[in-house]
Amino acid sequence: MSIGRTILLKMAKSPFLNRQATQRSFVKRATKRFMPGEEPADALRAAQLLKAEGRGTVFTKLGENLTSLADAEAVRDHYLWFLDELATSGLDGHVSIKPTQLGLDLSYEQCETHLFTLAARSEAIGRVFWIDMEDSSYVDRTLALYRAVKSRHPRVGLCLQAYLRRTPADLEALLPITPIIRLVKGAYAEPADVAFPLKADTDRAFFDLTDRMLQAAAGGFCVPVLGTHDIPLIDRLVARAKAHGATDKQYEIHMLYGIRDADQRRLRSEGRAVKTLISYGSAWYRWYMRRLAERPANVWFVVKSMLG
Ligand SMILES: Cc1cc2nc3c(=O)[nH]c(=O)nc-3n(C[C@H](O)[C@H](O)[C@H](O)COP(=O)(O)OP(=O)(O)OC[C@H]3O[C@@H](n4cnc5c(N)ncnc54)[C@H](O)[C@@H]3O)c2cc1C
Known part of the structure; x- marks a missing residue:
């Protein structure tokens, strides 16, 4: 992991920096690159524009x-x-939730109850209900929550992280329940015995895991989502989808708002199913630091915002 990334992910955990950053208008201005605004109405408005595409x-x-x-x-x-x-x-809109945002640190049972409630409502309006994956200390509990919710509500999706050494085994264990999986590279600071320290290993794992999911998708046993902005990797995987006989409707590509927007449009115009993840709300500090850590050159946008 690069030094810049390590430092930014450490800074993400600081309550002091969180207070400082959220009070500084220039930092708030810089977040505009990745979120249309703090209010739900800002997010819904931005989604209407994407719908037109x-x-x-x-x-x-x-x-x-x-x-x-x-x-x-x-x-x-x-x-x-x-x-x-x-x-x-x-809108073709869905929600994605972090278990610790529903109290997983405090009560597994209550978090599970909230997930059941939300998945039921999401199902009633015909949407996929997504569960995010947080740092590696939550993986076992999040997998257990996913299985429980999925057993009652089939249209529930789970995020898995390619950088974790355990993920191939987790994926194989999930395939018998026809999972909906958003595969991402992984956004947290993890020790080397848990996650690959080298990006090249994560990229390779992403390819192999998605290839496995696409093969399962062609047989109707998995709904894979490629949660990445890595365009060469996506292009290689689109070719693998064709080789496996998976149709354009049997997998999706999800990217974050404000990142690789032209590529999102291009992929859509080429017939791929593309969704954009839009974040909103005032608790953006940790999330924003993870976006900076993914590409430390992004710090330059904060500096530019400071200079007005
Ligand atoms: C829809 C979606 C949901 C996600 N959910 C989770 C989750 O639940 N848990 C989790 O751990 N992680 C999640 N992530 C984040 C993910 O783990 C990665 O940290 C993030 O996607 C960056 O990796 P990458 O796959 O884009 O590849 P990279 O190889 O890091 O990036 C490829 C290219 O994308 C562009 N890019 C990537 N990130 C940025 C950025 N921040 N700013 C500007 N350009 C950028 C650059 O051009 C870069 O060269 C999610 C990501 C997406 C897209």
Whole structure:
């Protein structure tokens, strides 16, 4: 892992820097590159523009590691309201949630209950309900939550991370339940015995895991989502999809708002199913630091915003 990435991911955990950054208007200005605004209405407006290009949307309200169960209930209620908004919006919109945003650090049972509630509402309006993957200490619990929710509500998707050494085994164990999987490279600082320290190994794992999912998709045993902005990798995998006989409808490509936008449009115009993940909310500090860590050159945008 590069020194820049390590430093930025350490900074992401600092409550002091969190307070400082969220009070500085120039940092807030810099976040505009990756989020249309803090309000749900900003996110919904941006999604309407993407819809005109045939792109779907996945929404996430920022926030993680909540420290009160009352806050987790408020998050659940927010998403229930948001799903109602989606139902009337005419958007191909879905939501994606971090288990610690529903209180996983405080109560597994309550987090599970909230997930059941939200997955049921999402299913009632015909959407896929997504569960994000956080750092490696949460993987076992998140997999257990996914299995529980999926057993009641089939249209539930889970994020898996290619940088984790355990992921090939996790994927094989999930295939018998016809999972919906968004594969990403992985955004957290992890020790070398848990995750590949070299990017080339993660990239290779991403290819191999997606290849396996595409093969399963062609037989109807998996719905894979390529959650990456790595265009050469996507191009190679689109070729693998064809080789396996997986149709354009049997897999999707998801990218983050504001990243590789021209490529998102191009892939859509070439017939791929593309969705853009839009984040909103005021708790953007940790999430934003992870975006900087993915590409430390992004720090330059913060500097430019500081200079006005
Ligand atoms: C839809 C979606 C959902 C995600 N959900 C999760 C999750 O639940 N858990 C998790 O751990 N991670 C999640 N991630 C983040 C993911 O793990 C990676 O950190 C992130 O996608 C960057 O890796 P990459 O695959 O784009 O590849 P990279 O090889 O890092 O990047 C490829 C190219 O994409 C562009 N790029 C990538 N990141 C940035 C950036 N921040 N700013 C500007 N350009 C950039 C650059 O041009 C770069 O050369 C998600 C990502 C996406 C797209």
